[in-house]
Structures are given as structure tokens and as C-alpha cells.
Amino acid sequence: MERSIKITKDGPYIVRGGIPVHEKVIVLRDGVRSWEDGRELxxxxxxxxxxxxxxxxxxxxxxxxxxxxxxxxxxxxxxxRERAELLEGPGIDMTDDLRCSLSRFCHRRDGSAWDLLPRSDDPEARNEVIRAACECPSGRIVAIDKDGRIHEDLLEPSIYIVQDPGKDVSGGIYVMGGVPLESEDGEMYETRNRYVLCRCGASKNKPFCDARHVPGKYKDTRGGSILGKRR
Ligand code: FES
Known part of the structure; x- marks a missing residue:
């Protein structure tokens, strides 16, 4: 069966095609964010x-x-490309569509991607802009070379169920690797390498996460969330 996610009317996401699903925890060590394994699903x-x-x-x-x-x-x-704004730096450009899941991978040790962009004539700052973009789960930012080459990691189709102990919340559903997403009405969304779906139910930009799980203090503790075990 082909890989896909189908949104059902006022109901769950139906995931097809054997897409691996893992609980992953956002961790911050020495100013660097990464993913750690959570519960086995x-x-x-x-x-x-x-x-x-x-x-x-x-x-x-x-x-x-x-x-x-x-x-x-x-x-x-x-x-x-129609929704995103182009932001230009001296060494690299970046596009930004403001679709944020507040995972904070764009916050680098020496500043955010937006802080680093004006300094991107420095190869280190430029590289950090690229990493910030490629590691942004929601696909909000994309790094683009001056010759138009888009930086995008090759991601295997998979799903991360996000836990964010730094904010003491459960996050969205990080879908990677170009998994097609079908609306409840049958229309296909643009297929992207990275996007985050809302699972707290509170997003005002459904089906995508808009970070409302943070002020809403969403915790999937009824499912035995890892957050409960880490407190
Ligand atoms: S999971 Fe992020 S807004 Fe719902």
C-alpha cells in the first residue's frame, strides 16, 4: 500500500503504507537541540x-x-513557495512561511536563524542557517543558495510523536520524507519533506501544528506519556 496520511472528518489521521512511528523527545545539550528516543510504540x-x-x-x-x-x-x-517570504543574507537566502511548531531547532548556539542570516558571509554562520532550516520540523524555513539550490536533507518517510520536556508539553506529529497528505475533502496538500500535524486539537491552522499545544499545556499523559515519567 502506498504511503499516505488521510485526514478524516472530525476524526483521526489514518496513516497507511507501513510508515514507522516513534516517540521522540526534544533534548537540549550544550546549546544544541537533538532528538532522543521516547517510549517504544x-x-x-x-x-x-x-x-x-x-x-x-x-x-x-x-x-x-x-x-x-x-x-x-x-x-x-x-x-x-507562494506563501513564504524571501529573506536575503550576504551568504545565503532563506524563505519563511511563519508555520511554526515551536520545536526550536532554529535556535542555534550563536543565535536564531534570523540572527545568523545577516552574518552568513561567515561560513560558520551560513552553515548554521542551513542546519537550522534542514532541522526545522515544520518546514517553516528553507535555506537557498544564491544560485537557487535548495538545502534539504534526504529524510526517510517516518513519523515522530513529539515530546518536549523543555516546555513540559507534548508536541505535534512530525512527518518527514515526503509523505502525501490528503484532506478530509479529498484534496491533496503540497507534499513536503517536513511538516508537523496538530494532535492537541487546538491549532487554528489545522491540520498543521501552530504551537498552541504550548500555551494550552497539552500533555498526552492519558496515553502514558514519557513526560509523566520524566517529572
Ligand atoms: S500539537 Fe501543536 S498546536 Fe496542536
């Missing part, structure tokens, strides 16, 4: 991920907790 060819934030089996749908959930998709469906 069961793998299967097809599964349903919660998008209402209420499942007792999180990150999976429990089949009933979304009964009163209204999950209307409100995100702009235009392709990234």
Missing part, C-alpha cells in the same frame, strides 16, 4: 493517530474520544 501497516488531543490511547485514536471534536481544516493550501 507498536508498529503496523496502517494505524490511526489522534488529532483531537483527548484519546486515552494517545498517540493513537481510541475510537471514541473525538465524538465532540470539530477538526475543520483552516490552513492555507497554496504551495510553500
Amino acid at each position: 507498536p508498529q503496523s501497516d496502517s494505524y490511526a493517530l489522534c488529532r483531537c488531543g483527548r484519546s486515552s490511547e494517545a498517540p493513537f485514536c481510541d475510537g471514541h474520544s473525538h465524538k465532540r471534536f470539530r477538526g475543520e481544516e483552516t490552513a492555507d493550501r497554496r504551495p510553500y
